[in-house]
Amino acid sequence: xxxxxxxxxxxxxxxxxxxxxxxxxxxxxxxxxxxxxxxxxxxxxxxxxxxxxxxxxxxxxxxxxxxxxxxxxxxxxxxxxxxxxxxxxxxxxxxxxxxxxxxxxxxxxxxxxxxxxxxxxxxxxxxxxxxxxxxxxxxxxxxxxxxxxxxxxxxxxxxxxxxxxxxxxxxxxxxxxxxxxxxxxxxxxxxxxxxxxxxxxxxxxxxxxxxxxxxxxxxxxxxxxxxxxxxxxxxxxxxxxxxxxxxxxxxxxxxxxxxxxxxxxxxxxxxxxxxxxxxxxxxxxxxxxxxxxxxxxxxxxxxxxxxxxxxxxxxxxxxxxxxxxxxxxxxxxxxxxxxxxxxxxxxxxxxxxxxxxxxxxxxxxxxxxxxxxxxxxxxxxxxxxxxxxxxxxxxxxxxxxxxxxxxxxxxxxxxxxxxxxxxxxxxxxxxxxxxxxxxxxxx
Amino acid sequence: xxxxxxxxxxxxxxxxxxxxxxxxxxxxxxxxxxxxxxxxxxxxxxxxxxxxxxxxxxxxxxxxxxxxxxxxxxxxxxxxxxxxxxxxxxxxxxxxxxxxxxxxxxxxxxxxxxxxxxxxxxxxxxxxxxxxxxxxxxxxxxxxxxxxxxxxxxxxxxxxxxxx
Numbered sequence: 001x002x003x004x005x006x007x008x009x010x011x012x013x014x015x016x017x018x019x020x021x022x023x024x025x026x027x028x029x030x031x032x033x034x035x036x037x038x039x040x041x042x043x044x045x046x047x048x049x050x051x052x053x054x055x056x057x058x059x060x061x062x063x064x065x066x067x068x069x070x071x072x073x074x075x076x077x078x079x080x081x082x083x084x085x086x087x088x089x090x091x092x093x094x095x096x097x098x099x100x101x102x103x104x105x106x107x108x109x110x111x112x113x114x115x116x117x118x119x120x121x122x123x124x125x126x127x128x129x130x131x132x133x134x135x136x137x138x139x140x141x142x143x144x145x146x147x148x149x150x151x152x153x154x155x156x157x158x159x160x161x162x163x164x165x166x167x168x169x170x171x172x173x174x175x176x177x178x179x180x181x182x183x184x185x186x187x188x189x190x191x192x193x194x195x196x197x198x199x200x201x202x203x204x205x206x207x208x209x210x211x212x213x214x215x216x217x218x219x220x221x222x223x224x225x226x227x228x229x230x231x232x233x234x235x236x237x238x239x240x241x242x243x244x245x246x247x248x249x250x251x252x253x254x255x256x257x258x259x260x261x262x263x264x265x266x267x268x269x270x271x272x273x274x275x276x277x278x279x280x281x282x283x284x285x286x287x288x289x290x291x292x293x294x295x296x297x298x299x300x301x302x303x304x305x306x307x308x309x310x311x312x313x314x315x316x317x318x319x320x321x322x323x324x325x326x327x328x329x330x331x332x333x334x335x336x337x338x339x340x341x342x343x344x345x346x347x348x349x350x351x352x353x354x355x356x357x358x359x360x361x362x363x364x365x366x367x368x369x370x371x372x373x374x375x376x377x378x379x380x381x382x383x384x385x386x387x388x389x390x391x392x393x394x395x396x397x398x399x400x401x402x403x404x405x406x407x408x409x410x411x412x413x414x415x416x417x418x419x420x421x422x423x424x425x426x427x428x429x430x431x432x433x434x435x436x437x438x439x440x441x442x443x
Numbered sequence: 444x445x446x447x448x449x450x451x452x453x454x455x456x457x458x459x460x461x462x463x464x465x466x467x468x469x470x471x472x473x474x475x476x477x478x479x480x481x482x483x484x485x486x487x488x489x490x491x492x493x494x495x496x497x498x499x500x501x502x503x504x505x506x507x508x509x510x511x512x513x514x515x516x517x518x519x520x521x522x523x524x525x526x527x528x529x530x531x532x533x534x535x536x537x538x539x540x541x542x543x544x545x546x547x548x549x550x551x552x553x554x555x556x557x558x559x560x561x562x563x564x565x566x567x568x569x570x571x572x573x574x575x576x577x578x579x580x581x582x583x584x585x586x587x588x589x590x591x592x593x594x595x596x597x598x599x600x601x602x603x604x605x606x607x
Contacts, residue, residue: 197599
């Protein structure tokens, strides 16, 4: 039975002005359509150029449900290929990262490919003479993905060859990536520390929704951040405040704090919390960092860069970036009810190690499968994933501070507890789900 | 104060795991030195807990937060609560320095954590860095570091809520 395939109207009907239908989170057919359409029509984050510094360096990952390999080509550019041998379909590059030299060699039958995917050689090539091989798909080698864009070392792709342009898709939202890079005295980031992976038994959009949900920290995280504050209060007077307490405590800020810090809503589902203030605003300075920033950027510019303390920036569809602590999280969809969360951390090249240390501590305390904040959140997602199977109600509500005039506005700043950003994400979801969907008889 | 025998070191490691299985976390925390740490590396053979990601690297303050959280009325991820089970291989005393009062034990283990209908098995090695403190209790042995290396430390796990 197919309810949504070839039926863009049915997909559009899942998102109302202030409500989202539960099928967006629990329905397997919707998930399959997300893989075929949403993750093909949008610009999806792949990886960072520092992961493949030298020619032949590669890194394998997934874009939606598509296995891909990002590789540094012999000409110094970055290529993104479908990680599939043209012959029998074997994943040519093994999981992880490494250096393949001048070419990829399939481990099954030794077909080889240049690092731009072009077929280089086949053993016993004569066996294909006069077989029509030149007109077969296999002769094309490893397929490249539709379009690739490297923006300040962040690599994005759009799987579909045609569609919205990179600049048009991201617009002014790229300022968060700019700020993160500008925080390096040398204007450069490196992936560092290792990736934290956490398996979630819930739909990937619950995580996206949570990133700009400022009404949950003081409730769901009372158990973790609230306990940290309580335990710290028992420390003898004069004890220096530990880094961990500095990281935990702002989660317990009152509603007013989150209301006042603001949310900025861009187009196409991008947006960020923490416009004028954020939970990352009041960390202790790292000795020597300010001086090196002033030396590189001048005092005024340095102040401007470090004064931008954005909290969570959602790049639709499935990443979140924290500029002030150099973290990028990917919500990788595996099934309607299964998501792999990868939390990547970066070193600000030329900055003190203390900043990376803090970033890694934050990642341990908040994003690890062993982290108490992570336990708080995942419990809520999993209960929601179960609860949404209820037939007692059909809709998820995202109506907080809704204003009919918000439609069509972009780059708007609003109250930090507005669910506008969540609504904006789902409006983008509809747009990119249906952009390449043919209307026809449901099959 | 006399130096602990190998058997006493082994008994310490076994008793430490038993406290966790019995959910006696406050007593377990008291087994650490004041500057003690609990460490679960994220990568095989990891040497740096500071500038490399770890699953856990916590001092006594953070461990205390974790323990108090487990009992909190608004700790929803522990409603219902988790339980755990350690199955230890015979610990091996891998290093001893009686002059300094520093000892190392290594113990292969299987650890099971269960909550509701879900039960997950983990396998790894625990390394106990023990020191002798002259406070007259339990041979004066305390943990300066408990390091837990999972055989699949770099896998993507679901929530791990108790202590291995």
